[in-house]
Amino acid sequence: MTKAPDLENLTKDEIRLTLDEVRMPFSIAVWGSTNYFNMGSVIRTSHCFLAKEIFLIDIPGGFYKKATMGTHKWENLHKVNSLEFLDLVGNRPIIAFEKREGLDAKDLQYFQYPQDPILLFGCEKEGVPSHLLERASDIVYIPMWGLHNDFNLAVAVGMALYDWRLKRERNL
Numbered sequence: 001m002t003k004a005p006d007l008e009n010l011t012k013d014e015i016r017l018t019l020d021e022v023r024m025p026f027s028i029a030v031w032g033s034t035n036y037f038n039m040g041s042v043i044r045t046s047h048c049f050l051a052k053e054i055f056l057i058d059i060p061g062g063f064y065k066k067a068t069m070g071t072h073k074w075e076n077l078h079k080v081n082s083l084e085f086l087d088l089v090g091n092r093p094i095i096a097f098e099k100r101e102g103l104d105a106k107d108l109q110y111f112q113y114p115q116d117p118i119l120l121f122g123c124e125k126e127g128v129p130s131h132l133l134e135r136a137s138d139i140v141y142i143p144m145w146g147l148h149n150d151f152n153l154a155v156a157v158g159m160a161l162y163d164w165r166l167k168r169e170r171n172l
């Protein structure tokens, strides 16, 4: 288990940089969300799993600071447009999370992640747009058994992060 760094007496920026030493090898990206609270919640959860970076792609408004519980100050946030995002991530594998009719998506339960993935999520209304789905190395869906077709964005992010971490822990 990694030893937690001693963060007492550090500024928020120093904390962010110190956390870089123990961050996990995955990043999170969300496209187009207009829901301030969801975005705050995504940042809070991504911090709890020590994401390397959080990409906020084409996010018009931003995030609700109270919903991050202050964790946004410790995170590597990139507010970018789609082109900047694709430029920054280069050849890193993008795993798009989406459950929509007609997509060739894999069941997350049996999915093995590549090294250093970027987990990409879409907005509340349209989901992940086609120009980013085209760049994904895989599309995965989280199975659901109820009548509704999708999870709330922040809930989907929480489940995906737990799944990534569990599979890493167990070498799956």
Ligand SMILES: C[S@@+](CC[C@H](N)C(=O)[O-])C[C@H]1O[C@@H](n2cnc3c(N)ncnc32)[C@H](O)[C@@H]1O
Binding pocket: 097, 098, 099, 100, 120, 121, 122, 123, 124, 125, 126, 127, 128, 140, 141, 142, 143, 144, 149, 150, 151, 152, 153, 156
């Ligand atoms: C509320 S959903 C929006 C879905 C959108 N209405 C659509 O039809 O594509 C917001 C985002 O959460 C993620 N999501 C929600 N449920 C999911 C599921 N069952 N599997 C994978 N991703 C999911 C996706 O990234 C999705 O773009």
